[in-house]
Amino acid sequence: MTLRVKDLKVYYQTLRGDVHALDGVSFDLADGEIMGLAGESGCGKSTLSKSLIRLDSRMRHVGGTVELDGENVPIADDEAMVPLRYHEISLIPQYAMSALNPTRKIGRMINELLRSRGVRPGDVADELRRRLELVGLDPEVLDRFPIELSGGMKQRVVMVISTLLNPSLLIADEVTSALDVSTQRSVAESLVEFRDREYVRSMVFVTHDISLVYQMADTIMVMYAGRVAEKAPARAVIEDPRHPYTRMLVSALPEVGSTVSGGRLEGIPGTPPGLLNPPQGCRFRDRCPMAFDRCAEQPPLVEIEPGHWAACWKTGE
Amino acid sequence: MSETLLELEHVHKVYRTGAFGGGRKRAVRDVSLTVRAGEVVSLIGESGSGKSTLGKMVLGLSRPTEGRILVEGTDVAGIRGFAARKEYYRRVQGVFQDPFSCFNPIFKADRVFEMVRGSYFPEVSDADWRDRVLSALGTVRLDPGNVLNKYPHQLSGGQLQRMLIARALLLDIRLLVADEIISMLDASTRIDVLNLLADLKERGLGILFVTHDLSLGNYVSDTSVILRKGAIAEMGPTTRVFDNPLHPYSRHLLSCVPQLHRTWAEVDADLAANPPEDVTLPTVADGDTSAPLLEAEEGHFVGIDQK
Numbered sequence: 001m002t003l004r005v006k007d008l009k010v011y012y013q014t015l016r017g018d019v020h021a022l023d024g025v026s027f028d029l030a031d032g033e034i035m036g037l038a039g040e041s042g043c044g045k046s047t048l049s050k051s052l053i054r055l056d057s058r059m060r061h062v063g064g065t066v067e068l069d070g071e072n073v074p075i076a077d078d079e080a081m082v083p084l085r086y087h088e089i090s091l092i093p094q095y096a097m098s099a100l101n102p103t104r105k106i107g108r109m110i111n112e113l114l115r116s117r118g119v120r121p122g123d124v125a126d127e128l129r130r131r132l133e134l135v136g137l138d139p140e141v142l143d144r145f146p147i148e149l150s151g152g153m154k155q156r157v158v159m160v161i162s163t164l165l166n167p168s169l170l171i172a173d174e175v176t177s178a179l180d181v182s183t184q185r186s187v188a189e190s191l192v193e194f195r196d197r198e199y200v201r202s203m204v205f206v207t208h209d210i211s212l213v214y215q216m217a218d219t220i221m222v223m224y225a226g227r228v229a230e231k232a233p234a235r236a237v238i239e240d241p242r243h244p245y246t247r248m249l250v251s252a253l254p255e256v257g258s259t260v261s262g263g264r265l266e267g268i269p270g271t272p273p274g275l276l277n278p279p280q281g282c283r284f285r286d287r288c289p290m291a292f293d294r295c296a297e298q299p300p301l302v303e304i305e306p307g308h309w310a311a312c313w314k315t316g317e
Numbered sequence: 318m319s320e321t322l323l324e325l326e327h328v329h330k331v332y333r334t335g336a337f338g339g340g341r342k343r344a345v346r347d348v349s350l351t352v353r354a355g356e357v358v359s360l361i362g363e364s365g366s367g368k369s370t371l372g373k374m375v376l377g378l379s380r381p382t383e384g385r386i387l388v389e390g391t392d393v394a395g396i397r398g399f400a401a402r403k404e405y406y407r408r409v410q411g412v413f414q415d416p417f418s419c420f421n422p423i424f425k426a427d428r429v430f431e432m433v434r435g436s437y438f439p440e441v442s443d444a445d446w447r448d449r450v451l452s453a454l455g456t457v458r459l460d461p462g463n464v465l466n467k468y469p470h471q472l473s474g475g476q477l478q479r480m481l482i483a484r485a486l487l488l489d490i491r492l493l494v495a496d497e498i499i500s501m502l503d504a505s506t507r508i509d510v511l512n513l514l515a516d517l518k519e520r521g522l523g524i525l526f527v528t529h530d531l532s533l534g535n536y537v538s539d540t541s542v543i544l545r546k547g548a549i550a551e552m553g554p555t556t557r558v559f560d561n562p563l564h565p566y567s568r569h570l571l572s573c574v575p576q577l578h579r580t581w582a583e584v585d586a587d588l589a590a591n592p593p594e595d596v597t598l599p600t601v602a603d604g605d606t607s608a609p610l611l612e613a614e615e616g617h618f619v620g621i622d623q624k
Contacts, residue, residue, distance in 0.1 A: 040503040040504065040505060041474075041503055151364075180363035180364055180529065181363065181529070181530075181531065181570060181573045181574055182363070182569065182570065182573045184573070184575075185573040185575075185581065188575075189581075208503065208504060209504075209575065210504070210577070211532075211575040211576060211577045212575040214575065214577060214580070215575045215576075215580055215581050238577055238578065239578075248505070249504060249505055250577070252504055252505055252507070252508045253504060253508075253532075253577060254507075254508060254511065254532050254533055254535070254536035255532050255576060255577050255578075256531055256532045256535055256559060256571065256574055256576060258532075258535070258536055259535065259536055259537075259555070259556070260511075260512070260515040260536060260537055264512055264515075265508045265512075265536075266508065267505050267506055267507070267508040267509040267512075268505035268506075271473050
């Protein structure tokens, strides 16, 4: 078991009170697993991925634990997290195009980064070149400035940098959202290849695009309003979703081949609840067509089939 | 066949590039297409394909370098002067990608409706105007109680985007340019905005739908135009373009789209097992800036292959 998150609660402090952005999130991530983390904006998916590597000043760890390879990850202690960052837990940030220092050539920037993490650049130089070639980049990009590279190239450079020290856990936050479809595919496939070659042990791939995550992830976790709605193997989430939210979300996605005349798709009416004072019970209750009395009580996340977890009273029956 | 609303005739756009404007970049190359009343035409392309430049030119925000853009028979480049432009925007409106940046955050969101009234309908009475606003909101399926008298930050992206469409509907628009209007929206609200476009189409509006997402372009449109490097790669009825893509670029693009029930490996295997029929693409001599189209089957055109 690589990563085990138990009942994690992270709140944002605001002047009007705490925003319950993560309110009791639990899941396991196995060795070699790529987990797609999907959900609408504001569901807590970016908060979760940030919490695993660095809490910013507004975020407060309220409860719950994170374990990586059996060791506790002290997410609330910024100092104690330093040795883990980059070595054990690494991140591909959302806007990789702007994550590179524009005033440095890429090679020099990488060397500075490695030294700051206590690694001698010479020790990994060969590996760096090999991996750049693997993602289809000429190692001469090291002598270029970021402005000389296209968006997809920068994205791949950042991917290589983030995984250079073979981290246990890689968090990829919306890495392909800003790319064209053909570049998107090659970046997604390179990520899978990195896992296959064991450059990264396991991966959390955050996205709002479920059809993309279906192409590359082993499992998909769908979040709603700060909680886990469903986690299951990728095929099960698409073919046989059990939580009403996942069902409605999957059926609202237009595909290549679906047209208005061939039957209209329906969106989900309503909006997610505010998380400043979240409602009691199931948070999807107000938008859920299947809601009944018991939904006033919060449904637990239960394993309904091996590997298939859902938090809904109706699925347990 | 219904009337032609928008007609592009061999439109080119060349931008000056570089520090002193010495370089030239042909962003749009020899594009000809038409949009009829009650028709949705999707302009599909990756970044740098010229799709947004085309949208801008139709809205009169930038002028074509060569060629003509006709809206209901009048050349857009010939519209000069404040009054004439204002009249033009009574008939043609645009909605853009980021609804959050289209509103002034210090005013209430429904101020956009008041501004339309101030410039176009000063003579309409308060009660009459209120009815029109309510009916426009009804068309875009917004509950007036939820959106009126609110500040932009209190509304979701989908609500704001629908308010912008309602604002366009207050005018007597004939043509709507929708530039990436759903890329910023969440999956659960996206489809509502797409369905709304289908409703507008039934009311006889012509819609130019600019998108980079092939599955979205395919859901609403009657005609699809796939652009590459400024020129049309393939154009035709949406079902034909998606079922039988003829241009190698369109095939490549379609094979890269993440699908819900088929993985990329399955799509590739399928493509390898049934290699598509070959078509001869039109060619042009070096230095020729035209981009001829070849009619491969009825109404289905393929364009040149650019390296």
